[in-house]
Every structure is written in structure tokens, then in C-alpha cells.
Amino acid sequence: MKKIPDINILDEKNNLLHKKSVDATFPISEAERKLCHNMIKYLELSQDEKVAEEYDLRAGMGLAFAQVGILKRIFVIANEKEDKSFEEYIIINPQIISMSEEMIFVGEGEGCLSVNREVEGIVPRHARITVSYFDFEGNKQTIRVREDLAVAFQHEIDHLDGILFTDRIDKKNPYKNANKMREI
Ligand code: ZN
Numbered sequence: 279m280k281k282i283p284d285i286n287i288l289d290e291k292n293n294l295l296h297k298k299s300v301d302a303t304f305p306i307s308e309a310e311r312k313l314c315h316n317m318i319k320y321l322e323l324s325q326d327e328k329v330a331e332e333y334d335l336r337a338g339m340g341l342a343f344a345q346v347g348i349l350k351r352i353f354v355i356a357n358e359k360e361d362k363s364f365e366e367y368i369i370i371n372p373q374i375i376s377m378s379e380e381m382i383f384v385g386e387g388e389g390c391l392s393v394n395r396e397v398e399g400i401v402p403r404h405a406r407i408t409v410s411y412f413d414f415e416g417n418k419q420t421i422r423v424r425e426d427l428a429v430a431f432q433h434e435i436d437h438l439d440g441i442l443f444t445d446r447i448d449k450k451n452p453y454k455n456a457n458k459m460r461e462i
Pocket residue numbers: 389390391392433437
């Protein structure tokens with residue numbers, strides 16, 4: 279049996295998920311590093327169908343610190359590749375420095391480990407973004423991401439600003455402008 283990291287993910291009803299996080303300060307503590315690794319481990323296990331079923335986990339590819347109740351600008355992503363291995367990202371104090379004009383949306387809808395209900399509608403996202411961020415050692419890095427990964431980055435950066443994907447869906451017209459964007 280695999281051991282699932284003990285992480286308490288807050289539900290959307292929790293007020294902390296609607297607050298803006300503050301920049302993390304360096305050095306990043308041992309406890310914060312450990313939490314990042316546990317969050318990644320959790321995400322990877324959640325994407326394993328057998329484990330997910332056994333432990334009743336929903337699959338997720340990203341988690342922000344705000345989702346575990348810590349209002350610091352840090353998030354992690356575990357992106358499963360074709361060969362079943364994972365690309366892991368630990369992103370500290372990100373800033374979007376450029377974005378494509380082209381917009382996309384996830385056809386099956388976005389999901390969030392903090393939103394435990396079905397949500398109808400599309401979330402407009404940039405198809406490609408370039409993000410600057412810091413690594414654990416405090417070195418500035420730049421990454422350009424596209425497609426699903428770009429959606430995941432924008433979803434997680436939103437969490438740092440207290441925004442949930444549900445906030446980006448037009449309440450009156452959940453499929454507004456779908457014809458102006460590319461579905462992925
Ligand atoms: Zn989320």
C-alpha cells in the first residue's frame with residue numbers, strides 16, 4: 279500500500295482561498311520544502327488510477343499553498359508525461375511576463391481539488407505564457423509554458439491572488455465567447 283501524504287486541502291467555502299497570498303521570503307524553510315514535496319507526491323498519487331480509487335482521491339495536477347491554508351506565493355505542479363513519468367514544478371513568487379493573444383479553454387472543464395462539485399462553463403486562458411519565478415535557492419528562473427501546462431500555471435497563479443476558476447466563468451452565460459477560443 280502506498281502512503282498518501284497527509285495534506286489537508288481546503289474547500290472553496292474556506293475564506294483563505296479567497297485571499298491574496300504574499301511573496302514568500304528566503305530562505306525557504308525545511309518545513310516549506312517538505313510541504314512542497316509532499317504536495318507533489320500527493321498529486322502524483324492522485325493521478326494513479328488505482329491509488330485514486332483505493333483512497334477516494336480526485337486527480338489533480340496542481341496545488342497552491344493557499345489550498346493548504348498558507349498564504350504564501352508558492353505552488354507546485356506534477357504533469358504526467360506520455361511515458362507515465364512526471365515533470366515536477368515548484369514555483370515561488372511567480373510573475374507572468376508575457377502571454378499569447380491566442381486564448382484556449384479546457385473542453386471538459388477545469389477542475390480544482392478545492393472545488394468539490396460539478397461546474398459548468400469555460401475558463402478563458404492564454405495558450406502560452408512566460409513566467410518568471412524563484413527556485414528553492416532563491417535563483418530567478420524563467421519558463422515558457424503552453425497548452426495544458428499553461429492552463430495549470432494560470433489556474434495556480436490565480437490561487438495566489440485568491441481567484442478560483444469558478445470566478446472566471448461568466449455566471450449568466452457560462453459558454454460565453456467559446457467560439458472565439460480554441461478548445462483543448
Ligand atoms: Zn485549484
